[in-house]
Amino acid sequence: MLLFSIVLFFFYYSSLLSILLKARPMPLVAAVPITFVAAIGVEAVFLNFLSLFNYVTELSLVSIHLAFIFTCLVWVLLNDGRRFIQSLVRRCFIAIKKMFTSTLFKMLLPCIILMIFAAILYPPNIWDSMTYHMARVA
Numbered sequence: 001m002l003l004f005s006i007v008l009f010f011f012y013y014s015s016l017l018s019i020l021l022k023a024r025p026m027p028l029v030a031a032v033p034i035t036f037v038a039a040i041g042v043e044a045v046f047l048n049f050l051s052l053f054n055y056v057t058e059l060s061l062v063s064i065h066l067a068f069i070f071t072c073l074v075w076v077l078l079n080d081g082r083r084f085i086q087s088l089v090r091r092c093f094i095a096i097k098k099m100f101t102s103t104l105f106k107m108l109l110p111c112i113i114l115m116i117f118a119a120i121l122y123p124p125n126i127w128d129s130m131t132y133h134m135a136r137v138a
Contacts, residue, residue, distance in 0.1 A: 012065055013039055015072030018088060022079065028091045042068070 017035045046064050050056045076085065099105055
């Protein structure tokens with residue numbers, strides 16, 4: 001399920017990034033933070049819409065995200081999508097290559113790895129997270 005969530009987020013984020021770059025061409029470095037803000041906004045709209053009908057379940061969340069991804073994919077493919085997708089993939093690979101070769105990334109990598117292990121291995125064990133916060137998330 002964790003792998004599915006990661007893949008779903010990747011496609012969700014990629015579809016938002018493609019919409020943003022199609023609507024307003026800009027460097028990828030500038031588009032990434034704006035896309036995170038857009039992802040948070042779209043997620044808030046999805047959750048508010050589903051909570052109106054008391055339907056915030058795993059199936060409904062996956063369904064609405066898959067519908068959004070499919071809609072974005074159709075929109076990009078209908079609007080000269082092949083060339084745009086190739087350009088987007090090429091720019092992403094260049095940005096990833098620059099990121100992995102930067103000194104800052106090499107310095108932060110041990111901290112990132114430790115945070116990932118802590119998030120995966122350690123369950124929430126304080127009173128607030130077990131009773132109040134986690135119940136509100138679900």
